[in-house]
Amino acid sequence: MKCQRLIESGKTLHAVWFPVLQLPVRYPMEGKSMPLPVLLKDVAEAIGGLNEELHACINRRTGEVVVISDEESWLAENGGIDDESLPAWQRDILPKVKEVLESEDFVALPDQFEFDEYRLMQRFSLEQEDPGTQEELLDSIRGRGAFRRFKNRVYEMGIEKAWFAYRDQALEQFAADFLRREGIPFVEE
Known part of the structure; x- marks a missing residue:
């Protein structure tokens, strides 16, 4: 292609x-x-x-x-x-x-539409142990402006490091899957 x-x-x-x-x-x-x-x-x-x-x-x-x-x-x-x-x-x-x-x-390379960040935010929200945190994060991704509200809420709650580590890990897995499909050799570090 x-x-x-x-x-x-x-x-x-x-x-x-x-x-x-x-x-x-x-x-x-x-x-x-x-x-x-x-x-x-x-x-x-x-x-x-x-x-x-x-x-x-x-x-x-x-x-x-x-x-x-x-x-x-x-x-x-x-x-x-x-x-x-x-x-x-x-x-x-x-x-x-x-x-x-x-x-x-x-x-x-896959574009931003192929990497479904909305579903990633949803999964991150559901994996939070505190039900109140889960609810607040899930509420933030409903409707227009979901990405901005979610990121603002993550910062307000002080869990931005956890979110970005989660996102980075998902991006790396997504990239690894792509590179494997295309037969392009890669190393993790």
């Missing part, structure tokens, strides 16, 4: 470069690869940092992880590489983006 299939979107593009939360993955402008086997934590963090406008692909042969915005994908596919009106840094990364989109070596 080419990475391109999951990156194409047709959504409105924003003229902004998103640096992706300082994740320890390799970006197109760096032109470096993570050697195989890849570090599971790096792939899990890359998946955890994706959103509707950011997508990531991993090279099956080298382990290189490339994060691409919708804008960069669109520009690479529509001749933006030669567009002199673009900033130099953006023109510099577009050949790598084009390579990712056209290469069979790159496979798209």
Whole structure:
């Protein structure tokens, strides 16, 4: 499966470069690869940092992880590489983006919709020993704004370390399952 299939979107593009939360993955402008086997934590963090406008692909042969915005994908596919009106840094990364989109070596990492964080919040809530804590957390994930309310409530209750450890563990398991399915070797540390 080419990475391109999951990156194409047709959504409105924003003229902004998103640096992706300082994740320890390799970006197109760096032109470096993570050697195989890849570090599971790096792939899990890359998946955890994706959103509707950011997508990531991993090279099956080298382990290189490339994060691409919708804008960069669109520009690479529509001749933006030669567009002199673009900033130099953006023109510099577009050949790598084009390579990712056209290469069979790159496979798209699962996006934020494939990693069901809502169900994860629900499971975390149900696993709390205190019935009052369970109830408050479950109430926080009902209706619109559930993610923000849940995270606010976790901080208010002082259980944010437990939540983030739980989330990180689930992300690592999710990433490990993906890497196994794709036949990409990885190490845990």
